[in-house]
Amino acid sequence: MGRLDQLGAITSVPGEVTRLYLTKEHRAAADVVAGWMRDAGLAVSHDAAGTVVGRADGATSGARTLLIGSHIDTVRNAGRYDGCLGVVLAIEAMAELRRLGKCLPFAVEVLAFGDEEGVRFPKTLTSSRAVAGTLDDDVLDIKDADGVPLKEALTKFGCDPAKLKKVARDPGAVLGYVEVHIEQGPVLEAEGLPIGVVTAISGANRFRIEVTGKAGHAGTVPMPQRRDALAGAAEMVLAVERMARETAGLVATVGQITAKPGAVNVVAGEAILTLDIRSPVDRTRRRGIQQIDQELRSIARRRHLTVNMVETYGEKSATCDQRFISHLTTAADALGQTAYGLPSGAGHDGLAMIKLCPIGMLFVRCKGGVSHHPDEAVKADDVEIATRTLMEFLVRVCTTGRAIA
Numbered sequence: 001m002g003r004l005d006q007l008g009a010i011t012s013v014p015g016e017v018t019r020l021y022l023t024k025e026h027r028a029a030a031d032v033v034a035g036w037m038r039d040a041g042l043a044v045s046h047d048a049a050g051t052v053v054g055r056a057d058g059a060t061s062g063a064r065t066l067l068i069g070s071h072i073d074t075v076r077n078a079g080r081y082d083g084c085l086g087v088v089l090a091i092e093a094m095a096e097l098r099r100l101g102k103c104l105p106f107a108v109e110v111l112a113f114g115d116e117e118g119v120r121f122p123k124t125l126t127s128s129r130a131v132a133g134t135l136d137d138d139v140l141d142i143k144d145a146d147g148v149p150l151k152e153a154l155t156k157f158g159c160d161p162a163k164l165k166k167v168a169r170d171p172g173a174v175l176g177y178v179e180v181h182i183e184q185g186p187v188l189e190a191e192g193l194p195i196g197v198v199t200a201i202s203g204a205n206r207f208r209i210e211v212t213g214k215a216g217h218a219g220t221v222p223m224p225q226r227r228d229a230l231a232g233a234a235e236m237v238l239a240v241e242r243m244a245r246e247t248a249g250l251v252a253t254v255g256q257i258t259a260k261p262g263a264v265n266v267v268a269g270e271a272i273l274t275l276d277i278r279s280p281v282d283r284t285r286r287r288g289i290q291q292i293d294q295e296l297r298s299i300a301r302r303r304h305l306t307v308n309m310v311e312t313y314g315e316k317s318a319t320c321d322q323r324f325i326s327h328l329t330t331a332a333d334a335l336g337q338t339a340y341g342l343p344s345g346a347g348h349d350g351l352a353m354i355k356l357c358p359i360g361m362l363f364v365r366c367k368g369g370v371s372h373h374p375d376e377a378v379k380a381d382d383v384e385i386a387t388r389t390l391m392e393f394l395v396r397v398c399t400t401g402r403a404i405a
């Protein structure tokens, strides 16, 4: 828990937790995590996407590798447990297994991904997509809000962009990917349970929506002649909210809005919105996107505006592997814990890793289901139960001849 407080103190904004991909804060956190990995007896390397990799070879040479990971980047003004808990907990589990003299028949690599949140750059899951070998061709050219291309940010971070595509793993060499993460929802707390086994991760799509009207003098342009991009965008935000409220199993969020030129006495000529839309059912999400597209176009037509919806990210829903679900359930049972099965509304690196290998996830109860907020909180006892469940999963279940894959 102290380690999570220590990571939480590495931030670009004093007094809150904000640590974005490839920043100096990411570098500082990666170096601290690398030290903990070394203390746990793991061989440490850094891949060309900025991921810290801690490896323990298996007892059998040439054995395949089980990947265990999560992310150490955060949203703005984040909590201390989203992502970091899974990395710190995996390192602790490996350190404890070493202390107990347990050697696994397969290799294990703990991965501390640097870009799960996708807050700095418009695309997200860059570091896990690099491992999975599914990066978009244009990925090196995407730019952050200051116009810095990913290629330049990687170089400044100490990575060689030319090697980014070589991070991809051989699927034949990987047993699977397991992640421990806070639930970021209220279910486990409502059930009075410390841990849960994830059944599926909701797919998500993100868009940049550009609304264009005509800038003008706030004092002289008559109301009927205005083509106010910000007022139009505001109506669109409410249309998105209404459509999502009316669609079961779908959530949609406009998290950011920017008006240009952005002055108190100027009618906005341009407004930029972000849209995040999710559903565990891909068809529901696709239909929701179509419906939003139509609604925004009709609002724009009525207001003599133009609207352009550009997709910046999309990942289909990911179903967790049945063998991982049963192995994690057996491990929880062995500790006398209930292995409550539940889907994840939040996105995770497993959405990318499923393209490489089977995935499994273990959730940890979090207070009030709060996340992406400084009030994010977990109980040390629940973290200990999750750590022991992961260890049980690694030792007893996987070495009882019931090979994972």
Ligand code: HGY
Pocket: 116, 117, 118, 345, 346, 347, 348
């Ligand atoms: O947005 C998400 O669901 C994740 O926290 N990145």
Ligand code: MN
Pocket: 071, 082, 083, 116, 181, 347, 348
């Ligand atoms: Mn997360």
Ligand code: MN
Pocket: 075, 082, 117, 372
């Ligand atoms: Mn998050």
